[in-house]
Amino acid sequence: MNLVDTIQENVAVAVTTLRTSKMRSALTILGVVIGISTVMAMATIVNGIQQQIVRTIEVAGPTTFYVMKVFSQTPLNPDALPKWVRVRPDLKPDEAALIAALPEIGYAAIWAQTLGRLEYAGVRSQPTTLNGADDGFTEIMGGELVVGRWFTRNEMQTGANVVVLDENHARRLFGRVNPLGRTISVGGRPNEVIGLYAPAKNIFTPPGAENGAILPFKTMDQQYDIDKTNALFIPVKPRQGVAVDDAQEAVTVALRERRGLRPADRNSFDLITQDQILDLFGQLTGAFFLVMVALSSVALLVGGIGVMAIMMVSVTSRTREIGLRKAVGATRRDIMLQFLIESATLTGIGGVIGILVGLGLGRLISMAINATGETPLNQTVVAVVVSIAIGIVFGIIPARRAARLDPVEALRYE
Numbered sequence: 001m002n003l004v005d006t007i008q009e010n011v012a013v014a015v016t017t018l019r020t021s022k023m024r025s026a027l028t029i030l031g032v033v034i035g036i037s038t039v040m041a042m043a044t045i046v047n048g049i050q051q052q053i054v055r056t057i058e059v060a061g062p063t064t065f066y067v068m069k070v071f072s073q074t075p076l077n078p079d080a081l082p083k084w085v086r087v088r089p090d091l092k093p094d095e096a097a098l099i100a101a102l103p104e105i106g107y108a109a110i111w112a113q114t115l116g117r118l119e120y121a122g123v124r125s126q127p128t129t130l131n132g133a134d135d136g137f138t139e140i141m142g143g144e145l146v147v148g149r150w151f152t153r154n155e156m157q158t159g160a161n162v163v164v165l166d167e168n169h170a171r172r173l174f175g176r177v178n179p180l181g182r183t184i185s186v187g188g189r190p191n192e193v194i195g196l197y198a199p200a201k202n203i204f205t206p207p208g209a210e211n212g213a214i215l216p217f218k219t220m221d222q223q224y225d226i227d228k229t230n231a232l233f234i235p236v237k238p239r240q241g242v243a244v245d246d247a248q249e250a251v252t253v254a255l256r257e258r259r260g261l262r263p264a265d266r267n268s269f270d271l272i273t274q275d276q277i278l279d280l281f282g283q284l285t286g287a288f289f290l291v292m293v294a295l296s297s298v299a300l301l302v303g304g305i306g307v308m309a310i311m312m313v314s315v316t317s318r319t320r321e322i323g324l325r326k327a328v329g330a331t332r333r334d335i336m337l338q339f340l341i342e343s344a345t346l347t348g349i350g351g352v353i354g355i356l357v358g359l360g361l362g363r364l365i366s367m368a369i370n371a372t373g374e375t376p377l378n379q380t381v382v383a384v385v386v387s388i389a390i391g392i393v394f395g396i397i398p399a400r401r402a403a404r405l406d407p408v409e410a411l412r413y414e
Contacts, residue, residue, distance in 0.1 A: 007337075011345055028310045029350030031303025032390060036351050036383050040358025041365065048366040063244050064140060064274060067091065067099070067234040067251065071270040075230045088268045089259065090228040093217070098258060099236060104250040106239040109134045112220050113231040116187025118165070118212055120173045128169065128212030130187055132220025137164075140235045141199070141211065148180050148195025151216050159218035163191040167198050169212045186213050189223055244273065303350065304394035311343050311398035336400060343395025344388045351387025355380055 070076065070085050096110035112132040118125040131137070135150035146167055155162055163186050170179045170193070179193045191213075199211060226232055238247035248271050259268055325335065359380075 007341060011341055015345065025310075025346060028306045029303065029346055029353070031301075031306055032347050032350030032387055033303075033354040033357065035297065035303060036354025036387055037358035037361065040355050040380070040383055041362035044359055044362025045366050048362075063247075064235060064237050065244065065248060066272045067095075067236060067255070068270045068272060069229050069232065071272050072230075075227075078227050078229050081229060085229065091232050091234060091269070093221075095255060095258060096234045098254055099234060099251050102250050102254060104239055104242045104247045105236060106242075107136055107139050107237040108234055109136055110217055110232070110234050112217060112226045112228075112233075114187065114220065114224050114226055116212075116224070117185075118169055118173060119185040120179075120182065123173050125169055125172065125212065128166075130220065130224070131211055131214045132217040132224070132226070133214055134217060137197070137214050139237065143197060143199040146196050146198045148193070150195060156216045156218060159216060159222045161189070161191045161219060161223075162194045162216065164195040164197050164214045165193055166212050167196040170196050186215065187224060191215065191219075248273075303347070304390045307343050307347055307391055308394040308397060310346075311339060311395050312401070339398055340392055340395050343398070344391035347391030347394075348384070348388045351384050354387065355383050358383075 069088055069091055076082075076085060091110060093110050096108050099105055100108040102108075111134075114130050114132075115127045116130045117127055134156055137150075138144060145164070148164070150164065151160070151162060154160070163184070165173075165179060165184075173179070173184065174182070179196065181192065181194075183190050183192050185191075197211070197214060220226065236247065236251060238244060251271065252267065255269055256265075256267065261268065
């Protein structure tokens, strides 16, 4: 009998054995199911988030970059800034105007963000993102104005109390009432609704991070508290045909001259590219995924130990069967292969169940946070291999014990 036939026969024997001990088998593979499903759920969520980030960057354009006071992987506490940050000047509207006037630049404006509630006729939203921007908001964020208008030049210059609402928030606040021309509370201040904005469908906006409202920047600067270290920035798009590096160099030279920096002085601002943003999210999601893998490995270890314990019990309960097989010519290799395949089949079934559960759970969570993506096929293959490998590794000791049984003593076993 060749190896393939032997494996097929042992798999059939293993499946039959598992059917006769359903409860024992189910409890044995539970740890494997939990471990694999956790890994697959996290892989699905992380994959969905990464794809949404990439799509968001595609909306803004791969050449877009940002000028910030300081770029930090974690937001800095504005009330306890380190000295090297405190000495940096805040970004100013005239600096954005300077950048916008450069021949290499197609678009630049100063923007800000803060959190606040929207309220109309007693109906209040959860805290949402309030944007201080200009009429070029869709140039960077994508989406479109579905009804109404953007700000006039006079409204942007004077800081008028006007607002463009996200259409989903408008629907929740107004229901069937036409919101245009009505006054609502935006972060505790009255503003007239002049338009409704529909975000790009693939924009990365998990719950709580939607762009609830867009105000003229000057309105936000004059009437709202802005974290000028973390939430004040200048989005910049190079003119068509201009390389990102050339545009960044032009911006750097212009800002250094405006701020009077000498050649030996370091920049008192940071330039952030889309690639850096993508790398940052990659690091964050990668670290999150590694933590989940480490936690799920504990479940896999427990499942592997359970497999080994059950297989040891199985060897003991089937001692006479092993002795009979050896008496009719089965070799140590045949016996060892039988139990290894049985343990691998056990964990393989657990792996398949874990993959299905994990993919389903991951897809549900991804849909809940608006970050759906493709199924992580590579991780699926790895999960199957890992689950089978667990069965083989933790099945070696029981298999060796079964292979070493003396056939005469085994036949006498009661």
